Amino acid sequence: MTVPDASAPPPYHHGNLRHALVRAGTDLARTGGPSAIVLREAARRVGVSPNAAYRHFSALPDLIEAVALEALAMLARSMEAELARLGPTGDDRLDALAHLGAVGRGYVHFALNEPGLFATAFTAPKTSHGGGGQRDQRGQGDSGRSASELLEDALDKMLAAGVLAPADRAAAATSAWAAVHGLSELLLGPLGGLPPAEREALIDASLELVGRGLIIRG
Amino acid sequence: MTVPDASAPPPYHHGNLRHALVRAGTDLARTGGPSAIVLREAARRVGVSPNAAYRHFSALPDLIEAVALEALAMLARSMEAELARLGPTGDDRLDALAHLGAVGRGYVHFALNEPGLFATAFTAPKTSHGGGGQRDQRGQGDSGRSASELLEDALDKMLAAGVLAPADRAAAATSAWAAVHGLSELLLGPLGGLPPAEREALIDASLELVGRGLIIRG
DNA sequence: CACAGGAAGTTCACGATGTCAACATTGCTG
DNA sequence: CAGCAATGTTGACATCGTGAACTTCCTGTG
Numbered sequence A, B: 001m002t003v004p005d006a007s008a009p010p011p012y013h014h015g016n017l018r019h020a021l022v023r024a025g026t027d028l029a030r031t032g033g034p035s036a037i038v039l040r041e042a043a044r045r046v047g048v049s050p051n052a053a054y055r056h057f058s059a060l061p062d063l064i065e066a067v068a069l070e071a072l073a074m075l076a077r078s079m080e081a082e083l084a085r086l087g088p089t090g091d092d093r094l095d096a097l098a099h100l101g102a103v104g105r106g107y108v109h110f111a112l113n114e115p116g117l118f119a120t121a122f123t124a125p126k127t128s129h130g131g132g133g134q135r136d137q138r139g140q141g142d143s144g145r146s147a148s149e150l151l152e153d154a155l156d157k158m159l160a161a162g163v164l165a166p167a168d169r170a171a172a173a174t175s176a177w178a179a180v181h182g183l184s185e186l187l188l189g190p191l192g193g194l195p196p197a198e199r200e201a202l203i204d205a206s207l208e209l210v211g212r213g214l215i216i217r218g
Numbered sequence C: 001c002a003c004a005g006g007a008a009g010t011t012c013a014c015g016a017t018g019t020c021a022a023c024a025t026t027g028c029t030g
Numbered sequence D: 001c002a003g004c005a006a007t008g009t010t011g012a013c014a015t016c017g018t019g020a021a022c023t024t025c026c027t028g029t030g
Helices: A018-033 A039-046 A050-056 A059-085 A094-115 A115-121 A148-160 A166-188 A195-212 B019-034 B037-046 B048-056 B059-085 B092-113 B117-120 B148-163 B166-188 B196-214
Strands: none
Touching: A018 A039, A018 A050, A018 A059, A018 A115, A039 A050, A039 A059, A059 A094, A059 A115, A059 A148, A094 A115, A094 A148, A094 A166, A094 A195, A115 A166, A148 A166, A148 B196, A166 A195, A166 B166, A166 B196, A195 B166, A195 B196, B019 B037, B019 B048, B019 B059, B019 B117, B037 B048, B037 B059, B059 B092, B059 B117, B059 B148, B092 B117, B092 B148, B092 B166, B117 B166, B148 B166, B166 B196
16 A cells, blocks of 8 residues: 555666664564664665665765654644543543643653653754754644644643743743653663553652642642 | 872773773763763774773673763762752751752753763673672762662652651652653753753743642642 | 566675784783 | 693674665666
8 A cells, every 4th residue: 555556677776775674673663662773774675775765865874864854743632532532521620630640641641651662762863954944844744733733732722721820931841841751761770660550650649749749739 | 199109100000990980981882972972982982993892891891881880970960060059948847858859950960961871871781690689789979878769768758757648659769760750851952952040940830839739649 | 479678686895893813012010 | 940821813604784886677768
């Protein structure tokens, strides 16, 4: 279904090498994290000479960054998926809280389901930011919104529902992100051996702590 | 001052190669993170053949793990340093809160001051845990307590002061750790370009959020 | 419709790295 | 003082990222 015409021989030179390499790189990262992305192996899997990659990427870090962008998009999709299974309760406040929780859950679950890609998503964006005008660096989900934008949306909803104090709004994004990101890393690293049951309980507890910290006092 | 006897020629074979290699590896990690730890270079710096390292480490990951342990110890020391500058206020509750804050601040500051070592501290402990009886895996600070133990101490103090609900005690450690760890990673990664002033404000806000989430309601 | 231009790949080559196997050295122990 | 075992050294390999030069083959121009 991906290939429109299977009978024809592979097009011109290859067709779309760049995309194929990113796919191969993604597969590598999936099982071994960013350091598993090895240029020669990716080329090998695509059936092309190692140096062919240099027609599409300036160097290895460039490929890795492309994979990271892909991973970021998947992260966003995971959050969207969790959002999609949300039923409105009728109470704006509860809805807003649930919204934030879903975003967080989607985040942590992506990390747990795709540890290699998750790790890849957060490494080495050191390459020049180019011009400087663009506020978003791609990596969006199906809704066209990036992971961080989905978080901001959730916080805005809380603000609108009156569960989040305007004064806290600014730091809320980073704090919430930090809590969820840290939890993910911990679950993948030091707390790796945790049984699924305890793990889920911990996720719930942590998300609740974030909520408690954010919610307007009283 | 580090070398007790500078007049004598280097002892037997080398003296204490293992330690020297870990030191060299630490220096490498300091500027480039775990991936900058390269066996041959470490050996080169110590003035020894590459393969000499294999008398002390089964392979590269083994060296990296040793460096990670060293980094963990420095992390603990950073937290201890922050604790040391704490003046008792007379109020147990405030003391407990300040204690937790200091632990968190020591954590984040270490991450910011030693990004490479911080990154190294949390990577690839995948090697077999050996027997299975030992509850602590080294990496202690000068007080003999590891970073995670220092956190637990802070939480116990909060419990004793009545600021932390016993029911929350279990998840508190992980949640607090996650928040602080995530904040550190974010400040080093996606939020890397933040000006110091904003950064400090963010740290304060995040630590306060953790406090708010933990503190007994009311 | 041929053909030049250039994009996309290929082949060769190099230096660096992790690691294995065999060999050399040296301090300690009986 | 002899030999053993720990500690280092040499030599060799496969693999990796990457640069330079060469080859194919699509595509736009006359």
